[in-house]
Amino acid sequence: MSSVATAHARVHDQRMWLKPTLRLGETLARPPAPLEDLWPPGTRVAGLFSMGRDALWQMAAAKFSPAEFSVWLPAYSCTQLIDAFRRTRVPMRFYDVRPDLTVDWEAVIEARRRHAGRHALVVVDYFGFAQPFSLDLHEAMREYFDVVIRDCAHSLPHPAVGVIPGRECGYILYSLRKLAPIPDLAPVLTAKDSASSADIAPPAGRPFARTVYIGLESAELMIEGLRGMASLQRRLRRLKEDGQWGSPVSRLSLALARRVDFSRVREARRANAIRLAQGLAPWARCHHAPEAACPYYFPLRVNDPARVKDALARVGIETTTFWRSQEAVTGPGFPVARETARSTLCLPVHQDLTPGQVDRLIQAVSAVVEPAAA
Numbered sequence: 001m002s003s004v005a006t007a008h009a010r011v012h013d014q015r016m017w018l019k020p021t022l023r024l025g026e027t028l029a030r031p032p033a034p035l036e037d038l039w040p041p042g043t044r045v046a047g048l049f050s051m052g053r054d055a056l057w058q059m060a061a062a063k064f065s066p067a068e069f070s071v072w073l074p075a076y077s078c079t080q081l082i083d084a085f086r087r088t089r090v091p092m093r094f095y096d097v098r099p100d101l102t103v104d105w106e107a108v109i110e111a112r113r114r115h116a117g118r119h120a121l122v123v124v125d126y127f128g129f130a131q132p133f134s135l136d137l138h139e140a141m142r143e144y145f146d147v148v149i150r151d152c153a154h155s156l157p158h159p160a161v162g163v164i165p166g167r168e169c170g171y172i173l174y175s176l177r178k179l180a181p182i183p184d185l186a187p188v189l190t191a192k193d194s195a196s197s198a199d200i201a202p203p204a205g206r207p208f209a210r211t212v213y214i215g216l217e218s219a220e221l222m223i224e225g226l227r228g229m230a231s232l233q234r235r236l237r238r239l240k241e242d243g244q245w246g247s248p249v250s251r252l253s254l255a256l257a258r259r260v261d262f263s264r265v266r267e268a269r270r271a272n273a274i275r276l277a278q279g280l281a282p283w284a285r286c287h288h289a290p291e292a293a294c295p296y297y298f299p300l301r302v303n304d305p306a307r308v309k310d311a312l313a314r315v316g317i318e319t320t321t322f323w324r325s326q327e328a329v330t331g332p333g334f335p336v337a338r339e340t341a342r343s344t345l346c347l348p349v350h351q352d353l354t355p356g357q358v359d360r361l362i363q364a365v366s367a368v369v370e371p372a373a374a
């Protein structure tokens, strides 16, 4: 190994970043394969986008006339998801999720029945853990919602998670750049034989602004590890804002994605999640990693996330709070979302963490966190 590679490996071992830092490492070590191999059976691509936010924005702009449609979003949501719909001025309504982050379907239907007009429903597979969906449920939702969008931005495509073939009205969104070592790529899939789920055109594009955005995102990640550079980081953030929205997926990502061993990424993330869930059983929100799960971050419920975040940062472990700033959860009426946003701290779980690092992570968390009340 060269001295640069050795130094990199040493830093990587000492620091635990939230995202993979060996970005073009062993995950790219395979001959190119068709991207189609990645999609679950019975699905086809309705659109390829640069980022998940572009996909949601274009979908809303193409399908939901603000005069006719409302879109239902979970109150525990990310800013980009909400901004995507806000940009098109589609009226937004919110529903709360259960404490285990599953959807209370009956409550959603009950709330929807109180409003006339046409409706779209967005369901989030939080942290890559699939929401329970069945054929019967899909049939029931079809009565109340014209379109169901399944937001799997935190996961990788898996044969067990797809729109249900033969059923209409479904789209499923991924954001592959979050989990794999590629700069951008967010596919939207739909059922192969769906008559009503039409294709969605990607935005016409400012690829340069997006390239700058992605470059700055990586620079910010590096700078985060260095102390005393907060003002530079703030400046980079302001520059990034310009590149946030609206460009087509880059050719570079399409070429790289053909070389990514997605099954390795999925299996490594799953193995880390299972190890963490076992080691952190008194704290973990998700006690199991079902077959289809491929977690983006590992969610942990703690009483004082800011203190724990600082304590872990002092021993070189990067974490994040999810999604504290979201306005929907600060209003009344969404107690679970509000408490979830207040208390959720996300740990790294990515494919570049070794079992030894995961054990160090478990030890570090156990040393600073009191188990939360169930």
Ligand SMILES: Cc1ncc(COP(=O)(O)O)c(C=O)c1O
Pocket: 050, 051, 052, 053, 054, 078, 080, 081, 124, 151, 153, 154, 175, 186
């Ligand atoms: C649940 C969810 N959906 C969609 C998005 C948007 O994805 P992207 O960052 O690729 O725009 C995010 C962003 O973090 C997200 O957390």
